[in-house]
Amino acid sequence: MFMMWIYLYLVLFLLDGVVFCWGLSFSALAGPAAHSWVDCVRASDLCNQNSQCSSRYRVMRQCLVGRERDTMLASKECQDALEVLLVSPLYDCRCKRGMKKELQCLQSYWSIHMGLTEGGEFYETSPYEPVMPVRHPDALRLASIISGMHTVTPKANNCSKSGKTCNPCLDAAKACNLNNTCKKLRSTYINTCNKGDPCNRKRCHKALRQFLDRVSTNFSHQLLFCPCQDLGCAERRRQTIVPSCSFEDKVKPNCLELRKTCCHEPLCRSRLADFHMNCMVTQHTISSCPNEDNYQACLSSYAGLIGTDMTPNYLDGNDTNWIVAPWCTCKGSGNQQEQCESFMRDFTENSCLRNAIQAFGYGTDSLFHKDEPVPSIPSTQPGRETTANTSEPPYNRSQVQPEVEDKGKPLLEPSSGYHGLTRPKGPAEDGSLRPCAHPQNKLIPKEEVLLTTISQKMALHGPLM
Incomplete structure (x- = not known):
């Protein structure tokens, strides 16, 4: 011995x-x-x-x-x-x-x-360099916002005219048009994703990735996560990535099959691993986000999925009980139903992601972005965008339908494992499909x-x- x-x-x-x-x-x-x-x-x-x-x-x-x-x-x-x-x-x-x-x-x-x-490891380590956390001086205020102790009006919804409803997503589009890089790449992906019937999804995804990778998050995150208090604003936010081409399809694939497809492609696999690493729910922080309430890492990882096979988006134009998820379903999962639903909860009931998006709308985004100032523009009422051309498809507010009554599903509860992060609530040793492993x-x-x-x-x- x-x-x-x-x-x-x-x-x-x-x-x-x-x-x-x-x-x-x-x-x-x-x-x-x-x-x-x-x-x-x-x-x-x-x-x-x-x-x-x-x-x-x-x-x-x-x-x-x-x-x-x-x-x-x-x-x-x-x-x-x-x-x-x-x-x-x-x-x-x-x-x-x-x-x-x-x-x-x-x-x-x-x-x-x-x-x-x-096979038993459903989540993988991200291949990307970590985004360093930014500690916020108003952490206690954020905690009260997140816990629902009091209501705070999103900063972008302060109108110049009392009694008028603002559209911060429209303001974000106008701010983008005042920046040459943002305007050029946004127009490129909008035109690409609207070309042809059916459109070329691969080209659309590539144009979206170029926009999100090359444009400052000062502009791109304002477009993706702009806070809304009415249906018109929320529908514009949903239309940001031209979902008719980049997101929706005639048939919804099974979520585990979609994940398997994603994991066979290095870029999609990497972006999904990055999302799980940075947006996985943990019980040890105020916001439920890992790595010291790192909102920016979660938002960037979510945006990184856009333009891949696992592209997520807002499921409807609801301005309050919004839900984000990939375009897939758990129907037909058979004995993997629980595993599939667990995967979907990483999006639909992700308290870290929801809190990060909520915090962005309450003004903490200014603490994240210091590389490039956003041009100051007056708030605009819905439907009155003028000046710069956004090259957007026409938006008809009459087409916006209210969401069906929210089912009030609880947020993910923290659990042990994976360094204190939430693991999927599926069988661990049942021989079920582990497509990334x-x-x-x-x-x-x-x-x-x-x-x-x-x-x-x-x-x-x-x-x-």
Whole structure:
């Protein structure tokens, strides 16, 4: 037994030396001003400069190709390759949303992490660099707003003329038109999404992603999350992403099938993982959001889903009891009905997302955005937009129908697991579909992976004597 522990210590010491050497190599190449995160494109280049890492990286890519991927991943050759890559720069790399080589970066990230996920892990770690939290001086006031202790009028609804109802979503559109980048890219996606019958959804989604990735959140978030107090404003907000092309379809797919489709595409899979990481409900903060009430991270992650197969939107033009969700249904889920409904609750009953959107409308967005000022424009009454052309489809307020009576479903309750975040309320070990994961490969810390591998080898060969 004593010799076994000595053997284990020596192996870990050697692995630590490998990590240290790779760290020095990276620091020398990246320079003194390197970011704490290395992007996965750069990490891939660093790996290719090391013969051992490069050969194992090629093996790992082959392990993830084809229909027999799960069987391949369980093979000794693939596991040995993964063991080496766990101590390479690729393991801790991250990507930036909207970066020049985003898709290549995400493919490099998943080349390792797809081999570490397990069927029981419904949620995955985000491949994106985290958005740093912003602590608000009015946190106590926000707590009272969120808990419903008192009613506060959204800041954008303060009209210049008393007794007149404002349309902050219309004001957001006018502000966008006063910014050249916002106006150009907004007109592009509106024209693209309205072209053809039926429209080209892939082009529409691409144009939407370009708008959301390249336009300051000062403008894009005002369009997506503008606070409304009447049906006309709420319907304009719902129409922001041209839902007839980007969101709706003739048939609603099953939500788990839609999720499976999403998880087969690196970009959609990454955006969904990012949404779950940043909007998952937790009991440890005022707003129910993880990472110190990080509203901005949740809003940005939600916006990041727009333009993917998992595009969410407001389900109707209701101005009070609004609900957001992807275009899908849980009908036909069979014995996975509970799992499907749990997935849908991540959108429809997500108190973190709802509180983040609510807080945005109450004025805290000015604390998030400091990069570019929004032009000051007078509040406009609904239906009286003038000046700049928004290139929007015509809006007919008479078509707005009130939502059916709200069912008053409770918000998600916090639960244990996933670092205190809410897990889906479905069966964990019933053999049900886990579309983003692979069986028998759990997402666990690097040290535990190494210890497990060493223990398995010692069981086969015995300790050194």
